[in-house]
Amino acid sequence: MMHGPGLKAVQITGGFWKERLKLNTEAALRHQWRQLEASGCIQNFRLAARQVEGFREGMFFADSDAYKWLDAAARTLAYSNDAWLMRQVDEFIALLEAAQESDGYLYTYNQLHFPEQRWQNLQLEHEFYCLGHLIEAGVSHFTATGATRLLNIAQKAADLLVRTFMNAGPLQTDGHEEIEIALLRLYQTVGEKQYLELARRLLERRGRIGGYAWHFMRQSLRTTRRLRTRDQQRAAYIREHPEHTVPKMPSRLLRQVPAGLPLRLAYSLLSGKYAQQNAPIEKQTRPVGHAVRFTYLEAAAALLARLSDDASRLPVLETAWEQMVTRHLYVTGGLGALPLIEGFGRDYELDPELAYAETCAALGSLLWSWEMLQCTGGAKYADLFEWQLYNAASVSMAQDGCAYFYDNPLTVRDGLTRSQWYDVPCCPSNLSRTWAALGSYLYSQEAGHLWVHQYVTSRGSLEPGLILDAEAGLPWNGNTRLQFELDAPRDIALHLRIPAWTDGYTLRLNGEPIETVEPAQPPPPETACGYAPHTARYLTVGRVWQNEDLLECDFSMPIRILRQDRRLPKCGGKAALARGSLVYCLESVDNPDCDIFNAKIRADSLRAEVSPAHFGGITILCGETPAGKLLVFIPYLYWANRGASQMTVFVEG
Numbered sequence: 001m002m003h004g005p006g007l008k009a010v011q012i013t014g015g016f017w018k019e020r021l022k023l024n025t026e027a028a029l030r031h032q033w034r035q036l037e038a039s040g041c042i043q044n045f046r047l048a049a050r051q052v053e054g055f056r057e058g059m060f061f062a063d064s065d066a067y068k069w070l071d072a073a074a075r076t077l078a079y080s081n082d083a084w085l086m087r088q089v090d091e092f093i094a095l096l097e098a099a100q101e102s103d104g105y106l107y108t109y110n111q112l113h114f115p116e117q118r119w120q121n122l123q124l125e126h127e128f129y130c131l132g133h134l135i136e137a138g139v140s141h142f143t144a145t146g147a148t149r150l151l152n153i154a155q156k157a158a159d160l161l162v163r164t165f166m167n168a169g170p171l172q173t174d175g176h177e178e179i180e181i182a183l184l185r186l187y188q189t190v191g192e193k194q195y196l197e198l199a200r201r202l203l204e205r206r207g208r209i210g211g212y213a214w215h216f217m218r219q220s221l222r223t224t225r226r227l228r229t230r231d232q233q234r235a236a237y238i239r240e241h242p243e244h245t246v247p248k249m250p251s252r253l254l255r256q257v258p259a260g261l262p263l264r265l266a267y268s269l270l271s272g273k274y275a276q277q278n279a280p281i282e283k284q285t286r287p288v289g290h291a292v293r294f295t296y297l298e299a300a301a302a303l304l305a306r307l308s309d310d311a312s313r314l315p316v317l318e319t320a321w322e323q324m325v326t327r328h329l330y331v332t333g334g335l336g337a338l339p340l341i342e343g344f345g346r347d348y349e350l351d352p353e354l355a356y357a358e359t360c361a362a363l364g365s366l367l368w369s370w371e372m373l374q375c376t377g378g379a380k381y382a383d384l385f386e387w388q389l390y391n392a393a394s395v396s397m398a399q400d401g402c403a404y405f406y407d408n409p410l411t412v413r414d415g416l417t418r419s420q421w422y423d424v425p426c427c428p429s430n431l432s433r434t435w436a437a438l439g440s441y442l443y444s445q446e447a448g449h450l451w452v453h454q455y456v457t458s459r460g461s462l463e464p465g466l467i468l469d470a471e472a473g474l475p476w477n478g479n480t481r482l483q484f485e486l487d488a489p490r491d492i493a494l495h496l497r498i499p500a501w502t503d504g505y506t507l508r509l510n511g512e513p514i515e516t517v518e519p520a521q522p523p524p525p526e527t528a529c530g531y532a533p534h535t536a537r538y539l540t541v542g543r544v545w546q547n548e549d550l551l552e553c554d555f556s557m558p559i560r561i562l563r564q565d566r567r568l569p570k571c572g573g574k575a576a577l578a579r580g581s582l583v584y585c586l587e588s589v590d591n592p593d594c595d596i597f598n599a600k601i602r603a604d605s606l607r608a609e610v611s612p613a614h615f616g617g618i619t620i621l622c623g624e625t626p627a628g629k630l631l632v633f634i635p636y637l638y639w640a641n642r643g644a645s646q647m648t649v650f651v652e653g
Contacts, residue, residue, distance in 0.1 A: 001306050002374050002444035002451060005462055007143045008078045010439035015457035016475060017438060020394070024072075024435050025080050027401030032069050032429050033088060035421040039247045041066050042092070044108040049098035055237045057247055059424060060109040060227075061126035061176075066092075067133035068429035074141035074150070075436035089141070093150045096134075104156035106134065113230050119164070120226070121219040123175035123275060131157045132179035139185045140433075151189075158186055162194050166201065170208040171215060175275045177293050180300035181367070184307055200304055206297075207280040213270040249423040252406045256354060257339060265340045274341065285319045287328050291336035291343040291356070295364030302371035314375055321372060322525075324365075325384065331529035331562055331576040331649060332395070332583050332636055333388035334408055335361040348528050348567040352410035352650065359408060359427035362392035363434050370441055373453065382453040383500045383533035385441065389434075390475060390581045395637040396431050399615065404428045405640075410585075411570070411597070415644030443468070451495040451538065455480045455553075466490065475582050475635075476610075476619045478502065478555030486547040494551070495538040500524075500531075501580055502555040507541070510550055514541065530562030530576065555580075559606045559621060564650065574650040575601075577621055577633055579608055584621050584633035588646040591632055596646060600625050601653035615641070 012018050036042050040057035045066070047054055073089050076082070100106040107127050110117055119127060138154025141147065161179070165172050174180075183199040186192075209215060238244050265274075272278040274289040276297050287294055298317060305313040327347040329335065334357025337345040342356055366385050373381035396405045396418075403418035406427050421428075443460060444451040450462065455472040462468055465487035473479040482494075498505060507514040516539060524532035541551065557580040566572040577584045586596040605624040614620055614634060621633040631651075639647045 001309065002377065002446045002449070004370075004374065004440050005443050005445065005460060007075060007140065007437060007440050009462060010442055010458050010460035011079050012439055012456060012458050015472060017435075017456050020435060021076075021079075021438070023397075023399075023401045024432050025076050025082055025085065028397060028428070028432050029069070029073055029076065029085060031402040031420070032072075032425075032432065035425065036066055036069060039249055039421065039423075039425070042095075044112070045092075045095050045099045048106075048108045048111045049095060051095075051098065055234055055241075055244055056108060056112040061130055063106070063108055063130040064126065064133045065425050065429060067130065067137050068426070068433055070150075071133065071137040071140050072429050072433035072436050074137055074144050075433055076144075077141070078144035078436075079439070093141075093153070096153050097149070100153055100156065104158075104160035106131070106153075106157055113233060114226065119172075121223045122172060123216060123219050123277075124223045126174070126176050128161075128174035128179040129176040131161065132174075132182035135179075135182035135186050139182075139189045140437075142189060154186065155190070158183060158195055162198050166194070166198055168205075170205045170210075173202055173205050173209075173277070175293075176290075177276070177296040177300060181296060181303060184300065184303045188307065196304075196307060199300065200308070203281055203297075203301055203304060207272065207277055207283070209272070209277055212272045212277055216270060216272075249421055249425075250419045251423050258354065261338065261340050264338070268341055268343075274343070282313075282316055285316055285323065287320065287324045287335075287344045289343050290341065291361035292358060292364050294343065295335065295361055295368050299364060299367035299371055302368060302375060306371060306375050311375070314372075317372065318376075321368070321381075325533065326525055326527045329527065329529050329531070330355055330357055330392070330410055331531055331564065331578075332357070332408070332410060333362060333365070333384065333392035333531075334410070335365055335392070336407075339407070348565060349569070350528055350571075351569045352571045352648070353413070355407070355409045355411075357392060357408040357410070358406065359393060359396040359404075360430050362388045363427075363430050366393065366434065366441075374444060377451070377538070379497050379536035379538050380500075380533040382497050383536035386454055386499070386581050387531065387533065389438075391583045391636055393431060393434065395639070396427055399638070399641045404431075411648040411650065412640075413597070413646055415646065417640055417644050442470075448491060449493045449495065451497075452482065453497055455497075475580050478505075478553075478557045478580065480553045480555075482551045482553070484545050484547065484549045486545060486549075489544050489546050491542075491544045493540050493542040494545075495540050496553060498537050498539050499555065499581070500533050500536040501557070501560065501578065503558055504556045506554045507539075508552040509541075526565070528565045528568060530564055531578070557608075559608060561603060561653070571650045575653055576649045577601075577606070577651070579619070579621060582635045582637070583649060585636045585639055585647050585649045586631060586633055586651065587639050587642075589642050590634060594629065594631065596648050599631055599651045601631060601651045602626060603653055614638070 041062045044056045046052045135154040138150040142151040180199045180202050183195040187195040268274040302317050328344050336343045336356040336358050337349050339356050369381040369385045395408050398418050403420050405418050442454045455474050457472050458470050460468045467485035469483045471481040524534040560578045562576045564571045564574050601623045608619050611620045623631050
């Protein structure tokens with residue numbers, strides 16, 4: 001199995017992603033910290049540390065939002081010397097040291113409201129989820145800086161989990177998967193097998209709870225009673241401290257709730273499907289329930305397979321991945337068709353207006369595809385990674401870095417806009433930590449082999465005496481230059497991903513064309529959304545590479561018409577437009593005199609143009625209706641940045 005280069009090995013040095021990471025560092029992370037302060041999330045830790053007086057606010061799992069920010073900030077420190085960020089991280093770590101109990105416990109909801117109660121409602125209250133993100137932040141900070149303060153906090157928490165749950169029963173599993181990934185990453189970092197073993201046991205206990213519905217209802221009642229007690233505590237505190245104000249944060253917007261969906265939610269919860277407790281992991285061959293939880297579960301199982309060198313787990317994971325891609329994937333790469341459930345519906349149940357397509361679900365899918373890629377070498381996983389990164393994930397953040405979508409529909413009639421924050425703000429910092437680690441997802445290595453998965457302008461110190469400089473024009477053009485810096489000639493098989501979105505390419509080595517012969521590619525499977533990553537493959541260029549060898553790859557970028565399966569509601573039989581890795585959409589601000597929801601396009605009129613008037617100069621698509629009216633399409637990730645507007649990804653044609 002291959003392995004990636006690690007957090008610090010590859011630096012993003014230019015192009016599209018250099019600007020995105022600058023936005024992440026200078027705007028998004030600062031904005032997120034201000035919002036965490038305004039919501040009371042950071043204050044909760046000061047209360048737990050007994051540094052201030054007050055009342056805890058926020059969801060019972062609010063700690064996780066701070067930890068994801070800390071993870072994002074720690075990863076950013078791998079390539080940034082931002083003084084504000086370094087100071088803020090150090091101060092927050094000191095606060096966590098003060099707030100953590102002596103035995104490693106850290107969960108402000110119980111510490112401040114129910115100090116004698118722990119692990120009461122693992123299916124609902126997310127202690128494991130919070131600690132998982134704390135542990136991941138500790139791993140990232142150590143990897144980025146070499147400092148052990150946060151890693152020590154993380155290990156104390158992990159050791160408590162080992163002592164408490166290593167030999168526990170099936171009911172002692174988490175309702176929101178994440179701790180499994182965290183423990184496995186901690187094992188990778190410090191090498192203590194107890195972390196790997198606990199992760200394995202937590203995964204293998206899932207779906208084995210007898211009478212799950214009964215246990216879930218008991219925990220729901222207990223959680224309700226605890227929340228009622230918390231509210232009574234707040235009322236009493238406000239009577240004594242009338243100056244206390246409860247932070248008001250906007251809720252996630254449910255645009256529509258179809259009839260019957262509350263009943264489907266109840267069934268999903270009670271059957272265990274919502275939290276993937278309906279079947280053991282070796283039988284989870286279909287996407288079910290909450291989309292974020294499902295993708296985190298599958299990512300953890302794939303990571304365990306890699307670290308355990310156990311390929312027996314892979315066929316089930318591959319089956320589930322294929323089911324997701326062919327029957328449950330929106331054309332943008334979004335996952336989760338249903339609000340309320342925040343997750344998967346039936347096969348082909350992909351309504352573009354109802355689409356929940358939570359940002360975190362796309363991010364979970366990135367983790368899953370990355371691990372499957374490392375285990376199998378399948379280019380389709382790298383292709384989906386790229387597709388979701390540009391479309392389903394990056395659309396969440398506004399161009400100023402200070403507003404976010406939580407869910408990401410594909411057709412909007414009511415002028416949806418991003419919010420600066422949410423009462424459940426899980427997505428903003430999760431996106432930031434993914435962007436901050438982008439360099440670690442570009443390449444993989446094995447003895448004598450180097451895979452290029454993503455084409456991003458970067459400089460990678462991939463092993464002693466081997467540096468790879470990449471200059472890439474994506475997502476706007478398909479030109480990539482790869483240059484080796486070597487201390488001595490090296491025999492390396494270089495594997496280049498040929499993306500599914502291209503219909504041709506040319507290669508030149510030191511200015512001389514390279515002739516390539518590829519076997520005929522089998523047709524891709526039919527997918528609900530028209531996008532199929534299955535035609536992606538790796539082209540191998542094997543040679544003894546010399547210092548300053550230059551490989552140039554030019555990929556064609558045709559405009560593609562992606563037909564939607566006729567079984568899809570509201571968009572069945574329609575088309576989405578894509579060029580390269582970008583899905584495009586119609587936004588009303590560009591088409592003011594057009595009914596964008598019933599627009600028809602002449603395929604022979606489509607063309608790509610660089611538009612200086614759009615976002616500083618991006619590639620847009622233009623075309624004409626049968627009546628000769630101009631239609632302007634922008635990349636989906638840019639929509640809703642110019643005020644409230646209507647939008648659709650789909651056209652007739």
